Amino acid sequence: NQLQFIHLSFQEYLTAAYLKANITDTDRPERFVRLAANPSWWETLRLWAALIANENPENLEPVLLRLLDSGSRDGLFLAGTILADGVGKEPTFFRWLDEFIGKIHEFWSDETFTVLKSWARSRKEERRQLMEAKLHQAGKEAQTWMAWIRVDVAAQEAKLSSLPPPESKTELTSLVIQSFFEFSVEVKSLAVHRIHAAPDLLWPGSTAPWIVLLRLLPSCRSRLGQYLQVFASSFRQYETLKEIGLKLNRLIGASLHLKKIEFSGNKEGNLRKFIRYHDPFGRYFRRYFAHDWKRDWDHWKYAWERDWERNFECYLMEDNFFATFSEFLFPTRISPRAILAHETKQLLPLTPPEWQPEMRLFEVACRRSFDPKGDPEPFRDALRQYEQERQNDHPIWPLLARLIARDLKKEDQGFKDLEHIIRNPEQSGLPAPYADAVRYWWRGDLLLLDGSEITLDQLLGIDLPYLEEMPDELDWGEE
Numbered sequence: 001n002q003l004q005f006i007h008l009s010f011q012e013y014l015t016a017a018y019l020k021a022n023i024t025d026t027d028r029p030e031r032f033v034r035l036a037a038n039p040s041w042w043e044t045l046r047l048w049a050a051l052i053a054n055e056n057p058e059n060l061e062p063v064l065l066r067l068l069d070s071g072s073r074d075g076l077f078l079a080g081t082i083l084a085d086g087v088g089k090e091p092t093f094f095r096w097l098d099e100f101i102g103k104i105h106e107f108w109s110d111e112t113f114t115v116l117k118s119w120a121r122s123r124k125e126e127r128r129q130l131m132e133a134k135l136h137q138a139g140k141e142a143q144t145w146m147a148w149i150r151v152d153v154a155a156q157e158a159k160l161s162s163l164p165p166p167e168s169k170t171e172l173t174s175l176v177i178q179s180f181f182e183f184s185v186e187v188k189s190l191a192v193h194r195i196h197a198a199p200d201l202l203w204p205g206s207t208a209p210w211i212v213l214l215r216l217l218p219s220c221r222s223r224l225g226q227y228l229q230v231f232a233s234s235f236r237q238y239e240t241l242k243e244i245g246l247k248l249n250r251l252i253g254a255s256l257h258l259k260k261i262e263f264s265g266n267k268e269g270n271l272r273k274f275i276r277y278h279d280p281f282g283r284y285f286r287r288y289f290a291h292d293w294k295r296d297w298d299h300w301k302y303a304w305e306r307d308w309e310r311n312f313e314c315y316l317m318e319d320n321f322f323a324t325f326s327e328f329l330f331p332t333r334i335s336p337r338a339i340l341a342h343e344t345k346q347l348l349p350l351t352p353p354e355w356q357p358e359m360r361l362f363e364v365a366c367r368r369s370f371d372p373k374g375d376p377e378p379f380r381d382a383l384r385q386y387e388q389e390r391q392n393d394h395p396i397w398p399l400l401a402r403l404i405a406r407d408l409k410k411e412d413q414g415f416k417d418l419e420h421i422i423r424n425p426e427q428s429g430l431p432a433p434y435a436d437a438v439r440y441w442w443r444g445d446l447l448l449l450d451g452s453e454i455t456l457d458q459l460l461g462i463d464l465p466y467l468e469e470m471p472d473e474l475d476w477g478e479e
């Protein structure tokens with residue numbers, strides 16, 4: 001007493017035909033609204049709508065209007081997928097388009113992509129062109145970089161042309177959007193590059209490979225500056241920014257200085273067992289990635305799950321070059337250390353010759369960092385070799401390498417010298433753009449929407465350490 005279908009489309013079409021034959025005109029709008037709450041029904045509902053329109057286009061209009069009047073996201077999104085098929089009246093399409101563009105600023109979900117992909121496949125070029133014009137107008141009027149990014153992503157997913165830059169009156173918004181297209185070492189651009197350091201696949205390459213080295217610093221101040229720059233590009237209220245900063249400081253400080261994790265529960269145990277078998281990053285995963293995953297879980301659950309799902313597929317690929325670039329710029333992870341320790345040889349061809357001595361030095365420093373009880377001589381040899389090969393006479397690189405290799409302690413003069421550079425980069429003798437990069441990436445200075453700047457100490461009213469020793473590695477015990 002069961003039927004099976006070779007393809008789901010047959011079942012969906014027959015279901016749509018049944019609904020058309022058995023649901024009255026009066027009950028039809030409410031049935032659409034009720035079923036719209038389940039996206040697995042959407043394809044069937046699209047077919048049902050097409051059957052209704054083919055018989056009499058006027059009969060579909062009450063359905064579309066009821067979906068829009070329902071006030072639900074599901075109703076709005078389902079109406080968009082139906083309109084992409086070319087049915088419905090033009091005034092209804094214009095109403096939907098205005099409401100949809102307004103909603104994408106408020107939320108984004110899998111169903112948002114479903115709607116946009118429907119329009120990417122749509123053959124109704126006139127409507128697609130009208131949609132493109134509306135998205136471009138919304139992009140020009142965007143008041144924040146996040147609003148512009150959302151509209152631009154919508155245009156790309158719908159296979160429409162990319163948006164022009166917004167006509168923003170704030171320099172910060174313009175700089176952030178420009179940073180998505182090119183890497184610049186101009187002073188203020190160095191500040192805004194921190195905003196998309198977390199999610200974006202950005203390798204500075206021949207422009208500024210030293211930015212990656214800056215990300216190695218184990219500092220609450222540095223990470224706090226990265227996160228707060230995101231909020232500073234969206235909030236004008238000083239007190240709001242201060243409140244966010246104080247909360248983030250507590251979270252970041254707690255996570256950075258967590259020394260030992262007691263694994264409990266199925267997720268951490270399974271992760272620990274599973275990742276043990278995947279090289280070349282198995283050691284990195286075992287000794288640190290799972291540590292980060294556990295300690296950040298309570299605070300970053302949604303973003304962490306999303307990033308883990310996306311990036312773990314990369315690690316399972318035979319060619320992990322994509323993962324190499326991706327992992328470089330995740331501020332909540334140890335990735336720069338792990339990638340430099342394992343993948344420097346892949347990155348050297350993308351690095352200008354004058355910066356290759358630093359890359360080789362930090363490869364050894366990062367390896368030493370993961371193995372603090374191992375032989376220190378390879379790092380000391382690399383440091384001596386670097387002094388002979390270096391073409392950049394900047395003291396921060398050998399000092400940072402010693403810090404990463406756990407060869408620099410608080411009582412050492414080198415530690416005090418590096419701390420002084422971070423505290424007063426303007427007086428350190430570093431040339432531009434390195435002094436400005438230290439000011440933003442290490443000291444954590446913020447660029448505000450009105451174009452002014454503020455230090456973390458001025459904003460939060462507390463004294464944050466400028467430099468910290470490398471935190472202890474996680475002790476996994478016997479494996």
